[in-house]
Amino acid sequence: MRQPLIELVEKPFLKSKTPEFHVGDTVDVLCRIVEGEKERIQNFNGTVIARRGAGMNKHFTVRRIVGSEGVERMFMLHSPNVVDVKVRRRGKVRRAKLYYLRYRIGKARKVRELRIHHKKVSAKPELAAAS
Amino acid sequence: MIPALIGTKIGMTQILGERGRAIPVTVVQAGPCVVLQVRTKETDGYDAVQIAFGDVKPHRSTRPMIGHAAKAGTGPKRTVREIRLNEAAKLAAGDVLTVEQFDGGSVAYVDVTGTTKGAGFAGVMKRHGFGGKEASHGVERKHRSAGSIGGDAPGATGRGVKKGKRMAGQMGHVRCTATNLSLVSVDRDSDVMLIRGSVPGPSGSVVVVQQAKKKGGC
Numbered sequence: 001m002r003q004p005l006i007e008l009v010e011k012p013f014l015k016s017k018t019p020e021f022h023v024g025d026t027v028d029v030l031c032r033i034v035e036g037e038k039e040r041i042q043n044f045n046g047t048v049i050a051r052r053g054a055g056m057n058k059h060f061t062v063r064r065i066v067g068s069e070g071v072e073r074m075f076m077l078h079s080p081n082v083v084d085v086k087v088r089r090r091g092k093v094r095r096a097k098l099y100y101l102r103y104r105i106g107k108a109r110k111v112r113e114l115r116i117h118h119k120k121v122s123a124k125p126e127l128a129a130a131s
Numbered sequence: 132m133i134p135a136l137i138g139t140k141i142g143m144t145q146i147l148g149e150r151g152r153a154i155p156v157t158v159v160q161a162g163p164c165v166v167l168q169v170r171t172k173e174t175d176g177y178d179a180v181q182i183a184f185g186d187v188k189p190h191r192s193t194r195p196m197i198g199h200a201a202k203a204g205t206g207p208k209r210t211v212r213e214i215r216l217n218e219a220a221k222l223a224a225g226d227v228l229t230v231e232q233f234d235g236g237s238v239a240y241v242d243v244t245g246t247t248k249g250a251g252f253a254g255v256m257k258r259h260g261f262g263g264k265e266a267s268h269g270v271e272r273k274h275r276s277a278g279s280i281g282g283d284a285p286g287a288t289g290r291g292v293k294k295g296k297r298m299a300g301q302m303g304h305v306r307c308t309a310t311n312l313s314l315v316s317v318d319r320d321s322d323v324m325l326i327r328g329s330v331p332g333p334s335g336s337v338v339v340v341q342q343a344k345k346k347g348g349c
Contacts, residue, residue, distance in 0.1 A: 003334075005141045008321060009158055013147045034150060056145045056153075080151040 010056045015078050021060075023048050023098060024091025024111045029062055029075055030083040041083060044073055047091065047111055049098035063101060070102060134232040135214040135341040136161040137184035138324070140245065142334040146315070146325065156315050156325040159243070161340050163322065166226040167203045167211060171219060178216040182228060183208030184337070210337050230324055233340075234317045240343035241324075242310045245332035249304030259297040307331040311346045 021027055029044040046064030049072070053059050058077040063070060075082050091111035098111070138161030145153040168181040185208055189197055192207035200207050203224040233241070255261040255277040263275045277299070281292040308331070315325040330338060 003141050003158070005160055005321065005323060006144050006158055009146065009156075009318075009323065009325060010144055032151075076153065078147075079153070080147065 007055065013056060013078060018058075018077055019085035021048060021085050021087050022090070022093075023051055023096055024093030025087050026089040026091065026111070027062065028086040028088060029073075030086070031075070032081045032083050045088070046071075046073075047098070047101065049101055050096075063098075133214065133216060133342050134238055135182070135339065136228060136230065136233075137164050137182060137210050137212050137337060137339055138162060138322075139185075140330055140332055140334055140336050140338050141323075143329065154315060154327060155329075156327055157243075157330040159324045159326055159330065159338060159340060160322055161324050162229045164228045165200075165203055165205045165208065166222050166224055166228065167200060167205075167208070168224055169220050169222055170213070178219050179213050180216065180220045180222055181211060181213050183211045185209035212339055214339075214341065230317050230319060230322050233314060233324060233342075234319060238314055238342045240311050240346040241314050241326060242308055242341050242343050243312060243326060243330045243338050244306065244308040244341070245330060245336055245338040247303045247305055247307045247331045248333050250302040252300060253302035254299045255297065258299060258302045261297075311343050 025048050027046070027048055029046075030041050031044065033040055033042045044062060044064070046062040048060055049063045050061040051059070052061075056076075056078055059074050060077060061072055061074045063072045065071070093111060101111070138159045141158040141160050143155065143157050145155055148154045162184065164182040164184045166180055167183050170177060170179040170181065172178055183200065183205070187207050187209045189207055196211075197207045205225070232238075250257070254275050256263045256275050261277055264270045264273055264278070266274060277297075280296055280298070283291060309329070312330070313327040315327050317324050324340060326340070332338060
């Protein structure tokens with residue numbers, strides 16, 4: 001249960017519009033990095049393997065392979081340093097958490113692409129609204 | 132008078148600070164509190180104010196409590212606490228205290244007193260962080276025990292088990308004060324205070340918030 005007073009406290013800090021993406025999507029996370037006085041945007045590209053939390057505590061985890069090493073990074077959805085999340089490829093998944101990808105190697109670690117045909121769009125109204 | 136209030140711990144969340152840094156905060160809904168009685172050196176031997184928080188239906192209260200509250204011109208209250216002062220209070224019974232006294236940047240740090248979460252009857256490993264015993268090497272049925280608690284004390288050579296020896300027992304559900312917590316913000320409209328970090332007790336429990344005794348000076 002969410003406390004109404006906690007929601008009141010969080011409200012001014014929440015983003016009015018959060019980027020739309022789902023678990024399994026391949027995304028570019030644009031994050032603001034401040035180095036001294038300079039500011040720049042860094043891109044983190046990978047697969048969304050989990051979304052968790054509520055309110056200010058909403059987080060998502062992005063996994064990618066750097067070299068041959070798996071790298072996971074967790075982002076706070078409402079952080080102002082997460083400028084945008086751009087969906088590069090939709091994933092077809094049947095699970096909310098894709099932790100099994102950690103134990104896959106090679107081609108098996110790919111998430112199948114979700115291809116939306118026009119007929120399917122009408123069958124799934126929430127996806128139609130997203131795209 | 133030391134700024135002090137009785138309140139309810141609502142729970143924890145995070146807010147954003149400079150450069151988008153997350154600050155962990157506890158939401159405390161404090162006050163308004165009514166002064167029920169002012170204790171003075173002349174009448175009671177010490178200076179203090181008795182403040183009360185939260186209404187309660189008269190039929191759930193007691194007649195002495197209803198009468199006591201009526202002297203201050205209010206109905207019976209759920210929680211009554213006394214705040215000790217160093218000098219005579221400039222308040223009278225019936226005065227209402229709100230989060231206003233913490234507002235305006237005059238108070239930077241607070242002490243929060245509450246009752247910690249109870250953990251029941253706990254063994255020494257959980258309660259005092261003892262190491263326990265080995266899993267193997269001949270240890271039988273004593274993997275989480277404390278070991279020796281003291282030697283034999285024949286005659287008058289001394290005490291066998293020293294007083295205060297840490298043993299298993301009730302853990303938690305004791306009064307506890309978290310000191311020098313920084314006060315992040317105060318909202319007068321909703322009587323909400325945001326206090327950095329954690330505060331003793333479960334969400335929904337009663338806490339007393341006071342200006343920090345050690346930091347900030349008073």
